[in-house]
Amino acid sequence: MNDAFARLGLARHPWIEADEVRAAFHRLAATNHPDRAGSTADFSELTRAYEILRDPASRLRHFLAIEQPDRAPDAGIPADLIEWFPRVAAQLQALKRGDAGDAETTLAELTASRETAHARIRELDANHFDELAHALARLGFLDKWIAQLSEGLLALKL
Amino acid sequence: MSLIVGIDLGTTNSLIGAMDAGFPVLIADDAGERLTPSVVHFPRDGEPIIGRAAARMRAIEPEATVYSVKRFIGRRAGEIEGPKSEVQSPKSGVSYAIGGESGAAVKVLVRGRGFSPEEISALVLRKLRADAERALGCAVTRAVITVPAYFNDAQRNATKRAGELAGFSVERIVNEPTAAALAYGLERLGERSKVAVFDLGGGTFDISILELNAGVFHVLATNGNTRLGGDDIDHALISDFRLPIADWQKRDAIVEAKHRLSVEESVEIPLPFAAGGESLVYRLTRHDLERLALPIVEKTRGHCLRALADAKIAPGELDDVILVGGSTRMPLVRRFVAELFGREPNTSQNPDEAITIGATLQAGVLSGEVQNVVLLDVTPLSLGIETFGGLMNVIIPRNSTIPCKAGEMFTNAVPGQRAMLIRVLQGERELARDNWELGQFELEFESAPKGQARVGVQFELDANGILAVLARDTKTGHEQRIEMRSAVDVTHSAVEQMLDASLEHAFDDMSARQFAEAKLKADDLLAAVRAALPRLSLSAADEAEVARLVTDVESAIALASAPALKKANEALDRGTEHLAALLLDQLMGG
Numbered sequence: 001m002n003d004a005f006a007r008l009g010l011a012r013h014p015w016i017e018a019d020e021v022r023a024a025f026h027r028l029a030a031t032n033h034p035d036r037a038g039s040t041a042d043f044s045e046l047t048r049a050y051e052i053l054r055d056p057a058s059r060l061r062h063f064l065a066i067e068q069p070d071r072a073p074d075a076g077i078p079a080d081l082i083e084w085f086p087r088v089a090a091q092l093q094a095l096k097r098g099d100a101g102d103a104e105t106t107l108a109e110l111t112a113s114r115e116t117a118h119a120r121i122r123e124l125d126a127n128h129f130d131e132l133a134h135a136l137a138r139l140g141f142l143d144k145w146i147a148q149l150s151e152g153l154l155a156l157k158l
Numbered sequence: 159m160s161l162i163v164g165i166d167l168g169t170t171n172s173l174i175g176a177m178d179a180g181f182p183v184l185i186a187d188d189a190g191e192r193l194t195p196s197v198v199h200f201p202r203d204g205e206p207i208i209g210r211a212a213a214r215m216r217a218i219e220p221e222a223t224v225y226s227v228k229r230f231i232g233r234r235a236g237e238i239e240g241p242k243s244e245v246q247s248p249k250s251g252v253s254y255a256i257g258g259e260s261g262a263a264v265k266v267l268v269r270g271r272g273f274s275p276e277e278i279s280a281l282v283l284r285k286l287r288a289d290a291e292r293a294l295g296c297a298v299t300r301a302v303i304t305v306p307a308y309f310n311d312a313q314r315n316a317t318k319r320a321g322e323l324a325g326f327s328v329e330r331i332v333n334e335p336t337a338a339a340l341a342y343g344l345e346r347l348g349e350r351s352k353v354a355v356f357d358l359g360g361g362t363f364d365i366s367i368l369e370l371n372a373g374v375f376h377v378l379a380t381n382g383n384t385r386l387g388g389d390d391i392d393h394a395l396i397s398d399f400r401l402p403i404a405d406w407q408k409r410d411a412i413v414e415a416k417h418r419l420s421v422e423e424s425v426e427i428p429l430p431f432a433a434g435g436e437s438l439v440y441r442l443t444r445h446d447l448e449r450l451a452l453p454i455v456e457k458t459r460g461h462c463l464r465a466l467a468d469a470k471i472a473p474g475e476l477d478d479v480i481l482v483g484g485s486t487r488m489p490l491v492r493r494f495v496a497e498l499f500g501r502e503p504n505t506s507q508n509p510d511e512a513i514t515i516g517a518t519l520q521a522g523v524l525s526g527e528v529q530n531v532v533l534l535d536v537t538p539l540s541l542g543i544e545t546f547g548g549l550m551n552v553i554i555p556r557n558s559t560i561p562c563k564a565g566e567m568f569t570n571a572v573p574g575q576r577a578m579l580i581r582v583l584q585g586e587r588e589l590a591r592d593n594w595e596l597g598q599f600e601l602e603f604e605s606a607p608k609g610q611a612r613v614g615v616q617f618e619l620d621a622n623g624i625l626a627v628l629a630r631d632t633k634t635g636h637e638q639r640i641e642m643r644s645a646v647d648v649t650h651s652a653v654e655q656m657l658d659a660s661l662e663h664a665f666d667d668m669s670a671r672q673f674a675e676a677k678l679k680a681d682d683l684l685a686a687v688r689a690a691l692p693r694l695s696l697s698a699a700d701e702a703e704v705a706r707l708v709t710d711v712e713s714a715i716a717l718a719s720a721p722a723l724k725k726a727n728e729a730l731d732r733g734t735e736h737l738a739a740l741l742l743d744q745l746m747g748g
Contacts, residue, residue, distance in 0.1 A: 022371070022376070029532060082693055158463075
């Protein structure tokens with residue numbers, strides 16, 4: 001696997017600020033774009049690296065994959081998220097029926113929970129493989145639920 | 159390197175520009191006008207008339223005068239809501255006939271002849287080209303042409319074809335809001351900022367969110383509607399029109415009223431000798447205009463909110479909201495944008511001209527005349543293929559920076575299978591049939607045992623947002639461009655062939671669908687079981703039994719066998735029934 005961190009000239013770390021990722025992408029795109037002397041193949045690779053690193057979960061997945069390629073980050077569902085399954089499912093059903101219920105509150109709680117997860121990732125490095133793998137599993141669910149609830153609420157508002 | 163011009167091929171008006179001594183300059187026609195109405199009139203005898211003169215003929219021979227053709231470019235007849243009724247209905251305001259078999263490309267019908275929308279557009283482009291050649295005193299053969307950001311692959315291809323029909327080598331298709339951002343950002347190259355471009359034109363709406371950073375114009379997200387614009391406001395006004403006069407007279411009156419109401423509070427348009435020699439007056443207040451226009455303007459809200467969500471940006475983080483497109487002259491639109499984004503919009507750009515200025519700047523980038531500027535644009539729609547069970551499998555997600563490519567490996571599902579039909583789709587819906595079908599192609603396999611024949615397929619979106627498909631032989635590494643049968647160009651006999659083929663393969667499809675359904679069920683079951691297991695204290699025997707049932711499901715998935723998977727699903731469902739009850743008890747109790 002190509003190292004997206006190296007491709008963007010960034011230090012390999014589980015967390016990088018989105019702003020910093022974009023700045024690195026802009027710096028390299030300015031010279032590597034096909035409209036300036038770059039080749040389409042090179043630019044596609046640069047874009048791919050940017051797409052991997054811009055999102056916290058995909059960045060973390062990539063980090064784990066290049067740190068320990070032989071070790072699958074096989075983390076189950078975080079125990080404290082289990083209660084959320086029926087709650088989110090019920091709220092998505094309600095949103096489909098046109099009932100906002102307390103979806104806003106749930107969304108706020110999930111977003112706060114994601115903020116906490118992000119903050120924790122900031123503090124960790126490659127020595128904390130297992131904890132990072134768990135954080136990745138957690139983000140997988142939180143991102144999905146937040147996206148589904150946001151879309152449901154948006155559809156309801158329009 | 160020869161000159162490249164920039165062109166805004168608009169629904170209502172078109173413009174052309176060229177770089178002059180390092181600056182983008184718009185080119186006027188021989189009457190000194192920079193705006194050329196995108197109108198073509200076909201006289202009974204002689205050459206078609208284009209532009210302002212053609213627009214005047216709309217009143218006299220409406221059925222032989224074609225306008226707003228951009229609404230039909232790259233579209234299939236069946237897609238335009240009731241194409242036949244639209245022609246006859248006074249509501250639509252399209253005074254010429256359009257037709258074409260359902261599923262095939264739209265045709266404009268004038269004086270017994272059928273024209274494709276790109277042929278009509280090519281006539282407009284040819285006039286712009288002639289104007290530019292006269293003004294510049296040299297041959298003009300290369301162009302950058304803009305399209306709505308939300309145009310799909312077929313609409314982009316058709317626009318490119320229109321350029322080629324007009325004798326241009328089309329160097330780039332640029333998204334209109336991105337071009338407008340370029341015009342806005344040229345004087346701010348040293349800054350880093352985030353902006354939104356709200357582009358409401360005659361026929362289309364786009365919203366793009368960009369980050370500008372030291373000459374890099376990076377589109378973060380785009381959204382829009384290619385059938386939403388000032389034309390819809392015109393239709394609403396025509397439906398509301400009470401005076402007994404001909405449709406073309408209504409149209410002229412309401413367009414004038416609409417334009418004047420951007421500055422005046424109420425207008426009176428005299429209609430001399432309108433109804434049987436009697437003179438009438440059309441009165442409209444801004445209040446009434448806004449009452450009719452609000453539901454149309456309101457439709458932009460969802461697109462804006464989705465673009466912001468995709469860009470992961472809150473309205474407060476934006477440094478500017480730039481208005482372009484003629485319809486943004488309406489005070490209603492400006493108030494709406496101010497409310498939606500929580501700030502006064504930036505009206506520094508000329509709503510009609512900014513896009514052409516940007517297209518011309520991009521032409522300058524391509525010719526090397528403009529340095530230190532790079533556009534990083536995105537594809538507005540997700541690109542994917544139809545997968546088992548009629549689902550859309552996304553290969554390149556929407557808002558991916560272009561040019562880009564993504565590979566996908568295909569293998570034979572049954573021993574000795576020699577070919578596989580792949581349908582390429584664009585859109586955001588889960589079900590394949592709800593998305594736009596770009597086309598389809600047949601992938602050929604070597605005869606091999608199941609899962610052994612492999613062909614890699616590369617999907618490439620170029621800088622125009624246009625798709626190319628390459629098949630790669632994994633043994634030889636040889637790449638070959640696959641010609642897709644465009645869904646727009648499918649002829650009647652091709653449709654019949656497709657129907658025959660689908661009857662032949664009906665049995666295959668059926669089992670594929672059954673498997674897909676069973677797989678969805680299995681995914682749900684497995685997720686539920688995995689969620690529940692760590693929460694329960696099961697006996698070793700129970701745990702082993704559940705593990706065995708899970709393995710059965712997993713191997714049935716690996717075998718891609720619908721009957722086996724169904725059976726395994728049922729066994730797992732039955733075997734874990736008591737787990738659900740146990741889990742519920744624990745949750746309630748604890």
